[in-house]
Amino acid sequence: MARARLTWRTRTGRVVLSSCGALVALALIAGGYYWWGGPREHRAAQQVLDEACDGVLPSRAMRDVLGGGPFEKGPGRVDVLLSGEDADHARDKGRTVTCTVTGDGVPVAGDDGNAAEVQVTVQRVPQRRGDDFAVDRASVRARGTDPLYPRPAAELPPVGLGGGWRGLFTTGESATDTGRADSSNATVVTLLDCARDRGGLLVTVDAKDEDVTLDDPRRRAAFARIATGTAAKASEKWGCDAEPGKPLRTVALPVNADESVPLADASGTCEGVPGRGGRIARAWESASSDSPVEVCVVAGERPELPAREPSDESPRYHLTAFYGPYADSERRDYTRHHGEYTEKPGPADAPAGPLAGGGRWASAVCRDGSGPALFTVRDEGAWREDRSSTYDGHRAKPSAADRAYERAALEEFARRSARAHGCDAPELS
DSSP: OOOOOOOHHHHHHHHHHHHHHHHHHHHHHHHHIIIIISHHHHHHHHHHHHHGGGGTOOHHHHHHHHOSOOOEEOOOEEEEOOOGGGGGGSSSOOEEEEEEEEEOOOOOTTOOOOOEEEEEEEEEEOOBOTTOOOOOHHHHHHHTTOOSSOOOOOSSOOEEEETTEEEEEEOOOOTTOSSOTTTTEEEEEEEEEOSTTOOEEEEEEEEEETTOOTTSHHHHHHHHHHHHHHHHHHHHHTTOOOOOOOOOSOOOOOOOTTOOEEGGGOOSTTTTOOOBTBSSOEEEOOOOOSOSEEEEEEEOOOOOOOTTOOOSOSOOEEEEEEOTHHHHHHHHHHHHHHTTTOOSOOTTTOSSEEOTTSOEEEEEOOTTSBOOEEEEEEESOHHHHOGGGOOTTOOOOOOHHHHHHHHHHHHHHHHHHHHHTTOOOOBOO
16 A cells, blocks of 8 residues: 655645644634733723713722723713802803712732722802902702712822922821821812812812831822823813923822921921920921912820820810812801801902811912912810810810910911912901
């Protein structure tokens, strides 16, 4: 029987067929990855970012916090921001968009990733006159307890973003905390002034990233870039045409509970605030910046106390400056809580006066279209001074010396803040 001979052509053909089979197998594998584990998954994750918050989220900044995906879009809303008299201050009715996106987070130190969540709110801010501190009481009643603008928790001074951005960064930590409580949570705010007297845009970002410390400046900058990136895209899409700041590479860390300084050495938001002997001689502050909310907290010296005894170096006076939408929101909140229970004027009725429950307010005319600034001082520790004169949690009645100190502290704090923001000298009662 003749033996079949394997010629060069047949060998070559088998090699070609074998190679083709391998290529087909690779193509099938690659196709499966493409449709099920690669670009298709990437496109699905990108679609979530594209559809959330009216399409103004910065994809790269979001992925720097949430990871590569997959993402889940939480509840969101789109509603009319302005109504009633507020609409008269704007050339058109703006919108509020809110969205929440969650992901696995960015792996840290060999971890597989941590659950991360980002909530973004973008709001149109109406143009206001510099001396118009009145609010529409009908709209206040209509909104009930729903705030007009989300106010960042800032029991301790927040820090400014820098880089030409008008905004702030805060962890919402309290001065009574022993450490950086829940330090993976942060709130970032960016406020844009729109071109040609069109009002402004306010972007608020609440970010949570489990098991990630904000001591790392790269994480703080990653959170902040979501706010600035959203602001830039919203400005272009909504016709704000604001002048953006510079790209942020780092953001300062807000002051910690154990980082008070001697009041005499204060050089930021507490600079110039008078002391009161040993009773008021410490301060928590942040560097002065173009932030829409500025805070100075002052307290007494830390006494020598036995172990496990509470320290008397606790917050005593909170001085806060509110600008733009935050001044408006603070006046509305005060009206909602106190307007129906007293005939005494409040921050929405007069430029200055005493606050219900203790403390004072003052205001300053700002001619940048953001409306009048509001400055407040509140005594958070009056009840500690004389427990015998308190009942059921109510504070002791402030003395004449207490009221005099409140006015002196508020006057200096408001004067320096207003001047730094280009506003007129504050008016005090």
